[in-house]
Amino acid sequence: MVSVVRIVMISLSIGVGLGPIVFALNQYGWNITPLITPSYSPPKVDFRMEFTGFRVIDKEPKAVLRLTNLGEIGLELVGLNATAYGPSGEAVAPVTLAHPVTSSPGSVKEVVLDISLSEGSVTRLLPYFRDRGYVDIEVKGEVFVKVFGSVVTVPLTTSFRLSREDVKALGLECP
């Protein structure tokens, strides 16, 4: 009797353990590949930043970018570690994010960058103002973006034109 119960128990254990798997294999035509292949459709992550203008607010220079979120997930710009470079590649000013920006899917937001342009920086750029009346500034660095519980570091390169009028609006001396 003990042996019979043991055999029945072992058979039942094997039956309930393997039964659903055999059923699954039968459902998928005994083809194991589709049965174990994960399926996943990731949300679209697509955002673009482009320079839209240079502004002087309270005698502080600001570069304004447009952030377009073409993806399916929201994101938040939380920081920026960048430097503004002059035409010869010389560093002229550190650039930081004025305030965090939250961007929902499909939205277009303004991103304001603080450019800590000092009188010394302008002095270094004087020769270009004398020649052309403007200076092309390139901003290079990394922008920190919070996306779905991760902090993503994205390389950023953008450029803008600094005119003599812009510098005068800053209250700095310019020839």
Next chain:
Amino acid sequence: MMLVDALSLNGRVNLPGIAATLLLLYTVSSNRPWWRMHGCIEDQCTFSANISPFAIAVEILGRPVNVPIIPYLTLAARLSILLAAIAILVGSVLVRKPWSKPMISMTGLALPVTFLLGLFIGLKVAGSYLGIDLPLTGKFEMRYAVPYGGLSINVLTPAVASLTDDYWIALTAGAISALAKAIHGRMSAEKSQG
């Protein structure tokens, strides 16, 4: 001997077996995870994995990852534990029947032990595939580079992994079922001597 007599009400019933049955029935009826890993900042999660032998849910960027075989595997695990619980109950109540001994199985203990072992191996394999160290428990940071529009974007995800109370309940159920088996063996030995 006194302990065996106390735990079997003088050979009338296997009390640890009944306790193991109750815990196993609780375990098998619960869909709560035994182990979880979340990569989140505040309430936003890059990924989450809530895993038990009876329910497996993995989400990346808020979207589920589906593997067709998973519902069948979890059903097999659920039926196995349900069978073990019922068999232990029958074996524990009908303790004087000579055929009750094979009814007290170790499946209840084998499942949480196998689960932990499988999880450990799975994390090692996944970690080597992703090039990061994925711990079984604890806080850690995942750093990886993702190609995006011709750029290499660095991603930092703070994550935490932990075994839940439900795992420890399942392990306790398994340990008690092992105790029930040992007591049953001792009672059978006594009976054959007597």
